[in-house]
Amino acid sequence: MEKKLIENVRQSVPLVHNITNYVTVNDVANILLACGGSPIMADDAEEAEEITSICGGLNINIGTLNARTIESMLLAGKRANELGHIIVLDPVGAGASRLRTETAMQLLEKVRFSVIRGNVSELKTLWGGSGSTKGVDADLADRVTEGNLDEMVEFAKKLSKKTGAVIAMTGAIDIVTDESKAYAIRNGNPLMSKITGTGCMLSGVVAAYCVANPDHLLDATAAAVAAMGLSGEIAFERLEKTALGGTSSYRTYIIDAMSNMSDEILKEGMKLEAR
Amino acid sequence: MEKKLIENVRQSVPLVHNITNYVTVNDVANILLACGGSPIMADDAEEAEEITSICGGLNINIGTLNARTIESMLLAGKRANELGHIIVLDPVGAGASRLRTETAMQLLEKVRFSVIRGNVSELKTLWGGSGSTKGVDADLADRVTEGNLDEMVEFAKKLSKKTGAVIAMTGAIDIVTDESKAYAIRNGNPLMSKITGTGCMLSGVVAAYCVANPDHLLDATAAAVAAMGLSGEIAFERLEKTALGGTSSYRTYIIDAMSNMSDEILKEGMKLEAR
Amino acid sequence: MEKKLIENVRQSVPLVHNITNYVTVNDVANILLACGGSPIMADDAEEAEEITSICGGLNINIGTLNARTIESMLLAGKRANELGHIIVLDPVGAGASRLRTETAMQLLEKVRFSVIRGNVSELKTLWGGSGSTKGVDADLADRVTEGNLDEMVEFAKKLSKKTGAVIAMTGAIDIVTDESKAYAIRNGNPLMSKITGTGCMLSGVVAAYCVANPDHLLDATAAAVAAMGLSGEIAFERLEKTALGGTSSYRTYIIDAMSNMSDEILKEGMKLEAR
Numbered sequence: 173m174e175k176k177l178i179e180n181v182r183q184s185v186p187l188v189h190n191i192t193n194y195v196t197v198n199d200v201a202n203i204l205l206a207c208g209g210s211p212i213m214a215d216d217a218e219e220a221e222e223i224t225s226i227c228g229g230l231n232i233n234i235g236t237l238n239a240r241t242i243e244s245m246l247l248a249g250k251r252a253n254e255l256g257h258i259i260v261l262d263p264v265g266a267g268a269s270r271l272r273t274e275t276a277m278q279l280l281e282k283v284r285f286s287v288i289r290g291n292v293s294e295l296k297t298l299w300g301g302s303g304s305t306k307g308v309d310a311d312l313a314d315r316v317t318e319g320n321l322d323e324m325v326e327f328a329k330k331l332s333k334k335t336g337a338v339i340a341m342t343g344a345i346d347i348v349t350d351e352s353k354a355y356a357i358r359n360g361n362p363l364m365s366k367i368t369g370t371g372c373m374l375s376g377v378v379a380a381y382c383v384a385n386p387d388h389l390l391d392a393t394a395a396a397v398a399a400m401g402l403s404g405e406i407a408f409e410r411l412e413k414t415a416l417g418g419t420s421s422y423r424t425y426i427i428d429a430m431s432n433m434s435d436e437i438l439k440e441g442m443k444l445e446a447r
Numbered sequence: 448m449e450k451k452l453i454e455n456v457r458q459s460v461p462l463v464h465n466i467t468n469y470v471t472v473n474d475v476a477n478i479l480l481a482c483g484g485s486p487i488m489a490d491d492a493e494e495a496e497e498i499t500s501i502c503g504g505l506n507i508n509i510g511t512l513n514a515r516t517i518e519s520m521l522l523a524g525k526r527a528n529e530l531g532h533i534i535v536l537d538p539v540g541a542g543a544s545r546l547r548t549e550t551a552m553q554l555l556e557k558v559r560f561s562v563i564r565g566n567v568s569e570l571k572t573l574w575g576g577s578g579s580t581k582g583v584d585a586d587l588a589d590r591v592t593e594g595n596l597d598e599m600v601e602f603a604k605k606l607s608k609k610t611g612a613v614i615a616m617t618g619a620i621d622i623v624t625d626e627s628k629a630y631a632i633r634n635g636n637p638l639m640s641k642i643t644g645t646g647c648m649l650s651g652v653v654a655a656y657c658v659a660n661p662d663h664l665l666d667a668t669a670a671a672v673a674a675m676g677l678s679g680e681i682a683f684e685r686l687e688k689t690a691l692g693g694t695s696s697y698r699t700y701i702i703d704a705m706s707n708m709s710d711e712i713l714k715e716g717m718k719l720e721a722r
Numbered sequence: 723m724e725k726k727l728i729e730n731v732r733q734s735v736p737l738v739h740n741i742t743n744y745v746t747v748n749d750v751a752n753i754l755l756a757c758g759g760s761p762i763m764a765d766d767a768e769e770a771e772e773i774t775s776i777c778g779g780l781n782i783n784i785g786t787l788n789a790r791t792i793e794s795m796l797l798a799g800k801r802a803n804e805l806g807h808i809i810v811l812d813p814v815g816a817g818a819s820r821l822r823t824e825t826a827m828q829l830l831e832k833v834r835f836s837v838i839r840g841n842v843s844e845l846k847t848l849w850g851g852s853g854s855t856k857g858v859d860a861d862l863a864d865r866v867t868e869g870n871l872d873e874m875v876e877f878a879k880k881l882s883k884k885t886g887a888v889i890a891m892t893g894a895i896d897i898v899t900d901e902s903k904a905y906a907i908r909n910g911n912p913l914m915s916k917i918t919g920t921g922c923m924l925s926g927v928v929a930a931y932c933v934a935n936p937d938h939l940l941d942a943t944a945a946a947v948a949a950m951g952l953s954g955e956i957a958f959e960r961l962e963k964t965a966l967g968g969t970s971s972y973r974t975y976i977i978d979a980m981s982n983m984s985d986e987i988l989k990e991g992m993k994l995e996a997r
């Protein structure tokens with residue numbers, strides 16, 4: 173893995189255009205700043221193309237869709253493709269409703285994504301499988317385990333081949349892969365599932381890392397996934413020392429940890445295995 | 448009161464569909480996770496019915512209304528009624544504008560709610576009274592006091608009879624009642640009024656507690672109200688030990704306290720009186 | 723400067739109607755409460771005029787515009803003008819897209835603002851200059867420095883004369899001015915640029931301070947700007963004592979500091995120079 177991925181982010185301060193849900197948008201903006209990037213949120217068709225033009229990357233998150241924002245996603249995606257920008261797709265809840273599934277499929281058809289980040293059930297939905305999404309959490313029967321890791325890596329590689337995007341399949345074990353080379357990442361903490369937006373935040377960080385490291389998308393994505401998981405670990409250690417601490421402190425501590433993240437800290441704490 | 452209300456929440460992880468305002472939506476999602484539930488936010492008519500179908504409960508909050516979301520509220524409410532789901536109404540700011548008052552009345556007419564949670568002036572507006580709402584806070588002349596408690600309980604019981612819903616009237620003293628049985632709850636701290644969203648958060652918690660305890664709606668609602676107030680007390684004690692702490696730390700501490708809440712802690716700290 | 727500006731806020735609890743972006747809306751609501759005010763958010767044309775009528779001030783922020791909210795801004799602005807209310811404009815990202823620039827210009831044409839708060843590039847855009855906005859941050863070439871301070875003060879005074887509004891030009895050095903009298907304010911900390919929403923939050927505080935001190939708009943605006951910067955300083959000192967603290971703790975600490983702000987603390991810490 174490249175040695176200065178994070179330094180590259182902090183030095184270039186990549187500007188990322190986010191069309192994202194209104195639930196976690198503030199966390200996404202703050203973690204983008206924390207990781208070294210700079211966020212712009214703009215979701216209206218009247219300005220989506222212009223705003224994306226002045227950015228280096230585009231982060232599309234389908235968390236709280238409506239007709240107005242879908243149009244903006246398509247316009248911004250098309251323009252970002254023309255400009256050769258990094259584009260990340262976070263297919264939140266794909267499989268949970270026809271609107272989400274169809275929008276995700278339409279985006280995949282009309283926009284070439286650099287990276288797609290989702291949980292197993294969301295990514296299965298993108299593949300065209302039945303996709304049983306329980307809310308925005310990975311379906312219990314569909315989570316990556318040590319036992320099915322090889323199978324999951326194969327699936328993610330196939331999805332990468334089909335879409336042309338680096339795939340980040342996140343869960344208890346994370347898989348980051350392109351068509352040929354895969355990483356399994358074992359950072360993170362189960363408590364991360366008890367705060368909203370860790371997935372959305374990660375997608376923002378992936379965008380920033382990739383914009384700053386355009387020739388190393390696989391490594392940049394893996395670094396972002398590991399950095400987020402490691403932030404969850406560092407935050408958990410800190411939480412355990414906090415009298416009366418709980419999930420909201422934990423959210424704060426995760427973003428704090430990301431704001432202190434460096435190539436050295438990541439190298440030290442990253443649990444990354446080539447598969 | 449049932450002894451394992453909260454344990455039931457933590458074990459069943461009730462999925463709650465929220466159509467809510469964009470001001471406090473992140474807090475609502477995080478406190479739903481903190482209290483043991485799982486949130487989904489979706490406010491477009493294209494998916495409102497489908498999303499609510501996969502959930503156990505629906506939480507409708509009229510904080511930042513527009514024509515698009517009103518339609519979704521009606522569609523989701525109707526579908527949730529068909530499925531026998533728990534539905535909570537938070538009539539934020541009813542009385543403050545014609546749009547809010549009329550939407551609240553329309554919702555009451557077309558949807559059967561399990562629980563309605565609001566402050567005195569909002570609930571008076573629902574009753575059809577003139578309703579003078581100063582923003583989203585209880586009007587000063589309209590707050591529950593020890594002096595008018597009996598009168599307020601009577602009003603809340605009448606509103607329960609009229610709507611068929613458990614009524615949670617929150618303020619310095621909270622009243623939770625159905626047609627016949629009422630509780631006065633004296634948990635909470637005045638500083639809770641200095642952060643936005645404690646009411647919205649509580650409505651989310653009420654939904655989760657009721658979904659997990661469908662045969663005990665009155666007790667589940669009272670437990671949620673007491674748990675929120677007690678979280679405010681625990682958070683306040685913690686805040687007093689925090690050098691330079693203020694209202695934003697207090698918000699964090701409240702959600703933290705809710706994430707640590709258990710039947711034991713609640714039983715110990717609950718100040719609940721049958722009226 | 724008036725001696726009881728902040729006490730006036732805490733005693734009168736000014737109600738401020740905010741039509742603002744969905745990225746930082748929760749922070750704006752919480753800092754309005756923290757500084758002593760009371761927030762209402764409502765952005766639909768169906769209720770914008772009614773809601774603004776029951777408030778003392780209106781805060782318009784163009785951070786995430788769309789056709790629906792632009793109409794509401796114009797309706798609320800016109801109504802607030804009729805009622806003689808305080809109106810603050812935060813032209814977030816003016817210059818970054820045609821939509822934002824044109825909306826800002828249209829608002830300036832149709833609404834008389836009491837205060838306009840923005841960074842240098844946003845304010846240059848309002849003037850009709852070319853305006854190069856890098857996202858929502860002040861363009862590097864366009865920031866206020868000790869070297870160009872006189873020139874910047876002159877520009878801000880001209881913009882004040884043109885618009886009739888008090889101008890708050892914020893950056894490393896802040897300038898607050900009307901047509902004739904200017905202050906340079908040197909409070910703040912560079913880390914404030916690493917969290918989203920400090921500008922949006924400040925605009926909310928400006929609105930509250932001005933509503934509570936309607937005869938001293940220049941001083942009230944300067945006090946708000948200094949109070950925000952001072953909160954950033956107090957928060958930074960606290961952060962330095964926080965093991966593993968980072969940008970998210972910093973955000974919490976800033977709002978905490980604002981919730982503890984008083985005329986005495988401000989007088990002690992304010993770095994204000996008449997120019």
